Amino acid sequence: MGLAAAFWVMAVFAVAAxxxxxxLRNIFRTALALIVCFIAVAGLYITLSADFLAAxxxxxxxxxxxVLIILAIMMTREVRQGNPANRPLKLPVLAVAxxxxxxxxxxxxxxxxxxxxxxxxxPTTGPLSRLLFGSQxxxxxxxxxxxxxxxxxxxxxxxxxxKEE
Amino acid sequence: xxxxxEHYLVLAAVLFCIGxxxxxxRRNAVVILMCIEIMLNAVNLTLIAFSRYxxxxxxxxxVFAIFVMVVAAAEVAVGVAIILAIYRGLTDIDVNNINxxxx
Numbered sequence: 001m002g003l004a005a006a007f008w009v010m011a012v013f014a015v016a017a018x019x020x021x022x023x024l025r026n027i028f029r030t031a032l033a034l035i036v037c038f039i040a041v042a043g044l045y046i047t048l049s050a051d052f053l054a055a056x057x058x059x060x061x062x063x064x065x066x067v068l069i070i071l072a073i074m075m076t077r078e079v080r081q082g083n084p085a086n087r088p089l090k091l092p093v094l095a096v097a098x099x100x101x102x103x104x105x106x107x108x109x110x111x112x113x114x115x116x117x118x119x120x121x122x123p124t125t126g127p128l129s130r131l132l133f134g135s136q137x138x139x140x141x142x143x144x145x146x147x148x149x150x151x152x153x154x155x156x157x158x159x160x161x162x163k164e165e
Numbered sequence: 166x167x168x169x170x171e172h173y174l175v176l177a178a179v180l181f182c183i184g185x186x187x188x189x190x191r192r193n194a195v196v197i198l199m200c201i202e203i204m205l206n207a208v209n210l211t212l213i214a215f216s217r218y219x220x221x222x223x224x225x226x227x228v229f230a231i232f233v234m235v236v237a238a239a240e241v242a243v244g245v246a247i248i249l250a251i252y253r254g255l256t257d258i259d260v261n262n263i264n265x266x267x268x
């Protein structure tokens with residue numbers, strides 16, 4: 001029962017914050033609403049008993065990505081335009097989004113999911129580490145992720161560097 | 166009432182569609198980046214919900230979600246760097262005015 005209550009509270013927070021992100025005029029408040037959305041999604045991960053991923057969500061999204069986004073807002077703040085909408089695109093995109101939502105909801109409700117009744121693993125950190133770094137798991141993908149992060153950092157430095165004349 | 170797999174999937178679909186709407190209608194490049202993050206979060210929620218309800222003992226979906234997070238972090242770093250580079254050249258981040266590649 002408590003799990004259901006937590007789900008509904010987090011779901012309302014996440015959807016409300018996401019709606020604020022796409023509707024607020026002030027771009028800095030948009031970033032704050034995005035942080036609320038990330039925290040609500042981390043709470044949803046906890047209700048799904050994904051404890052390590054909830055912590056990673058707080059660290060990576062709330063801690064790092066939101067700081068990067070606020071940095072980008074601060075660096076471009078001479079643009080005094082807030083969060084304008086692309087007027088002619090608004091209605092067609094709204095129609096597309098609503099149709100896609102209806103389609104997804106229909107598919108989700110109509111599909112016969114094979115739900116398993118076994119309880120989930122309680123602390124997931126140990127099993128996840130064995131999956132990520134064990135020889136039977138995804139160690140190659142983990143190493144490729146490290147290379148990807150390195151390439152992204154180098155690319156970001158090269159792109160953001162001042163050109164010396 | 167108990168919360169099941171469908172609840173999480175519908176919630177993730179709602180979040181994804183909100184993010185899609187924002188990414189296609191906003192004109193500020195930073196807000197478009199934020200909406201893409203919302204969409205990635207919705208997909209992660211779907212993966213973890215499937216992992217919890219369909220294969221509770223395997224954690225495969227959670228591993229996949231970790232990889233999505235890694236790619237999202239790399240994407241934001243490069244995206245912010247590109248936005249700053251564009252801003253330095255054009256002093257504008259309105260995507261309607263960034264049409265250098267438009268034919």
